[in-house]
Amino acid sequence: MKNTYRELIEQTYYFPQEGFDLKDGYLSFNDVDLKSLINKYGTPFRLYYLPKIREQIKNARGYFQKAFDKHHYQGNYEFCYCTKCNHFSHVIRTAMKENVSLETSSAFDIDLIERLHDNGRLDLDKYIVHNGYKTDDYIQKIGQLMNHGFNNTITVLDSAKEIPKLEALNVEGPIKIGLRVSIEEEPQAAYYTSRLGINKREIMDLVKEKILDNPKFELVMVHFFVDSGIGDNLYYWGEFQKGLNLFTQIKKIAPTLNALNIGGGFPIRNSLGFEYDHEYIVDEIVRNVKEACNDAGIKEPDLFTEFGKFTVGESGAVIFKVLEQKQQNDAELWYIIDNSLMNTIPDAWSINEKFILLPLNKWENMYKRVNIGGISCDHSDYYNSESLNQQILLPSFKDDDEEPLYIGFFHTGAYQDSISGYGGIKHCLIPSPRQVVVDVDENGNITDRLYRDEQNAQNMLDILGYNE
Ligand SMILES: Cc1ncc(COP(=O)(O)O)c(C=O)c1O
Structure with missing residues (x-):
């Protein structure tokens, strides 16, 4: 058994497979050159492949x-x-x-x-x-x-x-x-x-x-x-x-x-x-x-x-950079990514939904068993189980590598944006409720005021791009 990440994947799955391939050492998604998108936009980003x-x-x-x-x-x-x-x-x-x-x-x-x-x-x-x-x-x-x-x-x-x-x-x-x-x-x-x-x-x-x-x-x-x-x-x-x-x-x-x-x-x-x-x-x-x-x-x-999900799930991906690796004990190595998993793929955290997770580069490096953590301060903001032997294996890297490790969660195009509330949208477009603030004034009387009314359809449609 060899142990570069590429060999691991090739020995475990049919690879390349529909939508996923390696081009010049970098992962491509439906023939899209992800590295060039990283160079152009930086990470993290959510990708739509229409x-x-x-x-x-x-x-x-x-x-x-x-x-x-x-x-x-x-x-x-x-x-x-x-x-x-x-x-x-x-x-x-x-x-x-x-x-x-x-x-x-x-x-x-x-x-x-x-x-x-x-x-x-x-x-x-x-x-x-x-x-x-x-x-x-x-x-x-x-x-x-x-x-x-x-x-x-x-x-x-x-x-x-x-x-x-x-x-x-x-x-x-x-x-x-x-x-x-x-x-x-x-x-x-x-x-x-x-x-x-x-x-x-x-x-x-x-x-x-x-x-x-x-x-x-x-x-x-x-x-x-x-x-x-x-x-x-x-x-x-x-x-x-x-x-x-x-x-x-x-x-x-x-x-x-x-x-x-x-x-x-x-x-x-x-x-x-x-x-x-x-x-x-x-x-x-x-x-x-x-x-x-x-x-x-x-x-x-x-x-x-x-x-x-069948219509849009496979059109989506979220791309991250690994900011740091953190060995917390002999067995647990954390890869900390540059956003929150709870905020970008909430179903992974809430209903244990699995997405395809792949590195974008460093496929010729040895692989390691890791946990992935987000930068929110919530302890639940992690992803640590994959069908591959119930653990996540990703390429190893050195802290002083010139290029960071990039990873992507793929086939995330369904539900994740609305459940995470991107920009103010909501699951099933159910509006945010009105916000009522109650306080006690200096005379000891209870006061209340409407901070924001219920969200309206116009606001939701703006965020969704219907007014552009
Ligand atoms: C009534 C109804 N139809 C269709 C769907 C779409 O399901 P899926 O995204 O799994 O295809 C849902 C999802 O909750 C639903 O409630």
Whole structure:
């Protein structure tokens, strides 16, 4: 066993592999010369590689087309981009070049949709699927969107309590609605049934009593999303079958129902050793839907997906410089990087999400086992487990090396910016709450004042680049 970093990687994985290669001793990402970006911009920086987004959309469509051809599937495939995954204007505008439909998750998302339309980037007949908890504001804005001429908005009910609020909307024509079926969680989860969606036990009664004969509504979609992802495992296929059964039962009494939405959760590469056959999984999904519909004697639905992470995850990277190495005891060597991991890839810290971690230079050096630490003063600001034997191995270096060690976390393009609150954006564009300051004055009286009002949509859209 040899022990330069390059040899380690070549012996452990297929390398080079899609998106990653060595050029003149430096790592390239999708053929992008990272060293020249470091020379130009300095570190740390967050990188968007936009062509990957279009490629992933085409890939997904390709998988479905292939499966549709093979199984003579009669429905259509609709690719919706789930905006919450990454709302930046350069990201969504790139996805729009592939003519995607969109999925929204909160009120400010509707402002974003309107803005895209005003700028000529979104046609009125695109599908806009409204998911998430429907606050009064969100519902009002959905109504406005319909009144502005968006004729393919589908409001997916997350709860039966949304029905009267939608009924009260002043809109012309029936409101296209979907039903989100809540799923049972995996056995090791902290709760049994997802809070998202409507309980399976209630759904049939709801359809019969509140939806079918209601002129205000047209039921067009059943939606279920297994939030731990589309895995090739018993749990996923079990939930999938339950959702599918419910779809076929509802379709028998609701002829307008013509779409099945399987949400997001299509995995991306989070390690160089990642193995997942996207094409096979889509084939299985399509085959199962086809068979279930044939058995039930119903027409195959259009299939909708809301792939977020799959669309944008692999387009992103964060690049750091190692500022210092710190041997804290015989076994623990720390590489301190020039930013905070909690602030740049928060999912690594909060939900133990793994990203591909690679050095950008020094591949001919010996490798060492290290922990990576951020420069925030929080003890949790570290990254120390990798699929490679559950430890992080990176090239060694000397303190007086002329060039520092650079490292990158790759495939970080989904969720990290909003969860870390880049510039003031928020997860699902849920605004920062108003800030109320309470004090006691010199006479001992309690005083209060509003320091800042609730964040508004304009502020969020500014940060996301919609006013440029
Ligand atoms: C309703 C819904 N659809 C789609 C997605 C996207 O999931 P992913 O990014 O895993 O594809 C989410 C993510 O939370 C979601 O809640």
